[in-house]
Amino acid sequence: MVDRREQNLQGAEEEWHPEYGSADLRIEMDEVLACDERVIAMRATVRGTSPDGRQFEVALGLVDVVEDGLFVSADRYDAESRDAMLTRYAELGGTLMP
Secondary structure, three states, rough: OOOOOOOOOOHHHOOOHHHHHHOOHHHHHHHEOOOEOEEEEEEEEEEEOOOOEEEEEEEEEEEEEEEEEEEEEEEEOOOOHHHHHHHHHHHHHOOOOO
């Protein structure tokens, strides 16, 4: 995984400490920017409850490569970094539709 966000994963620590987990952690897809049989670029929001009971949500962009049912590449972006996500999608061999 490569975190390409401006604040990296550290930026989310005020809301949620990833090392502590969450009993109800979920990733909700907000928008698919591009997708083919192997590569996907999307915007999503991670939501859940921290161990101390606080609700949190972290919006992010994701560009993932899946081969044979396994994630082989995962890039994380600021949710607003649409152009950067589409550029990375193309770099990874994703097919852009007109």
